[in-house]
Amino acid sequence: MxxxxxxxxxxxxxxxxxxxxxxxxxxxxxxxxxxxxxxxxxxxxxxxxxxxxxxxxxxxxxxxxxxxxxxxxxxxxxxxxxxxxxxxxxxxxxxxxxxxxxxxxxxxxxxxxxxxxxxxxxxxxxxxxxxxxxxxxxxxxxxxxxxxxxxxxxxxxxxxxxxxxxxxxxxxxxxxxxxxxxxxxxxxxxxxxxxxxxxxxxxxxxxxxxxxxxxxxxxxxxxxxxxxxxxxxxxxxxxxxxxxxxxxxxQNSLEKHLSESKKIISSHFILSNNKFDINRLVRTFIKKPLICLDNFPDYLHIGVNDFDAVLKTISHSKQFKLWRCNNKVVIECVTSMEIYEVFETELFKDNHEH
CATH class of the missing domain: 1.10.3290.10 (Fido-like domain)
Structure with a gap:
């Protein structure tokens, strides 16, 4: 056989x-x-x-x-x-x-x-x-x-x-x-x-x-x-x-990058003296590197005052970008997006066919 x-x-x-x-x-x-x-x-x-x-x-x-x-x-x-x-x-x-x-x-x-x-x-x-x-x-x-x-x-x-x-x-x-x-x-x-x-x-x-x-x-x-x-x-x-x-x-590389990114994102909110849940905020941006501004309050479960405070911090931070897509405002977390872009690069790093 x-x-x-x-x-x-x-x-x-x-x-x-x-x-x-x-x-x-x-x-x-x-x-x-x-x-x-x-x-x-x-x-x-x-x-x-x-x-x-x-x-x-x-x-x-x-x-x-x-x-x-x-x-x-x-x-x-x-x-x-x-x-x-x-x-x-x-x-x-x-x-x-x-x-x-x-x-x-x-x-x-x-x-x-x-x-x-x-x-x-x-x-x-x-x-x-x-x-x-x-x-x-x-x-x-x-x-x-x-x-x-x-x-x-x-x-x-x-x-x-x-x-x-x-x-x-x-x-x-x-x-x-x-x-x-x-x-x-x-x-x-x-x-x-x-x-x-x-x-x-x-x-x-x-x-x-x-x-x-x-x-x-x-x-x-x-x-x-x-x-x-x-x-x-x-x-x-x-x-x-x-x-x-x-x-x-x-996975080890991703875990290290994730840990560093969490610290970077949270550092922009720790000193803001607001009462919103910073950990939830960080988890949201890690999971969703691009967020439509209209959806943002629902993701974080926060009120108007906290929402305004978060938005103010975001607008003054180089770790975030605000831009428009189809007449909607998009919040981009630069640090979080880098995780996904690096991850995709790593997937094909040793493949010289593509």
Whole structure:
């Protein structure tokens, strides 16, 4: 079977996967990143899920400035279709990951794929698809024939139900195998990443492992190619251990930047001798670096006097900017915005393809 896979990798015939439900795998090192409270303080999802939720070309998604995302969340750019589409897809992907629970079944796979595509239903493909190239003859990879898919999917589902394997091993193999099967007409990568995130997350969340491909997309493709060679390669944790280290380093950097930003923002209000809740104010600006002035009192739950005092402090501080967007006044917290812009830069820092 392994020789057949190696041969398949170098020809233009459909891939023949390994049956994995009864294989004795060698265990892997844990790939689950350190959990963090960053998600409760920063709006990380707005930045990162626009890339891993898919459906829009990566280059196109990157062309949307961070500020546009937050302006749209304040309902200040109603005609910006691309930004609104990114936010909607990001929100749906997040909800999809959160709803994955219990045993994996064929119905569950179809359900998750439908949710990711924002459709009412989905089903396993009935046609031959391919990856890369301008057609099947020039394809980089040809997934299994459609008539064999149910056999391979049932094998994958049986594998996912095993209780003798660690969650890390199951997450790696399930992700790699589902990508190689490519069982749907669309959304295969997103579906695999949703299950990967669900299988490697907990209540205290971390930046998704799959985000590492933003920093090393070529490395991700090579890892998938290698996974089709043999059992050992299918369960190879090397790529995902690099992803875990990358996530942990990124989270540590964010946590330091967040701590410094909190101090900077709060320092502008501590000496103002007002009675409003400074901690709430700081949390609001950290979570919402751009705020429509009309929404500001509701976010802070403050009265007219305190609102005037906050606005006075803001207007005299270099850490804030007041400007107009569609005839609405926008408050920009410069320090907070820098966190998100630095975060996005860090996501792609080592990726020389983009």
């Amino acid at each position: 392994e020789k057949e896979n190696i041969l398949n990798r170098n020809t233009k015939s459909p891939y023949i996967p390994l049956k994995i439900s009864n294989i004795d795998f060698n265990e892997v090192e844990p790939i689950v990143p350190n959990k963090t409270n960053l998600f409760s303080e920063l709006d990380i999802e707005t930045i990162i899920y626009r890339y891993i939720s898919g459906g829009i070309a990566l280059r196109e998604a990157r062309n949307v400035p961070v500020k546009n995302l937050f302006l749209s969340k304040e309902a200040l750019t109603k005609d910006d279709y691309l930004t609104l589409s990114l936010l909607k897809k990001s929100s749906e992907f997040k909800k999809t990951v959160e709803c994955i629970e219990g045993s994996i079944t064929l119905d569950k796979l179809n359900e998750i794929n439908a949710k990711i595509l924002m459709k009412s239903t989905s089903k396993v493909r009935e046609n031959q698809n391919w990856i890369g190239g301008g057609g099947i003859k020039s394809a980089l990879f040809i997934p299994p024939r459609p008539e064999k898919l149910y056999e391979y999917l049932n094998d994958l589902i049986s594998f996912a139900s095993r209780d003798d394997l660690s969650s890390s091993l199951k997450a790696i193999v399930f992700h790699n195998q589902l990508i190689s099967l490519h069982p749907f007409n669309d959304g295969n990568g997103r579906t695999a990443r949703a299950f990967l995130e669900s299988m490697t997350s907990s209540n205290k969340r971390s930046i998704p492992l799959s985000a590492y491909r933003l920093a090393s997309n070529q490395d991700y493709g090579s890892s998938l190619e290698e996974s089709r060679i043999s059992i050992g390669a299918l369960a190879n944790e090397k790529y995902w251990l690099r992803a875990k280290d990358w996530v942990n380093n990124l």
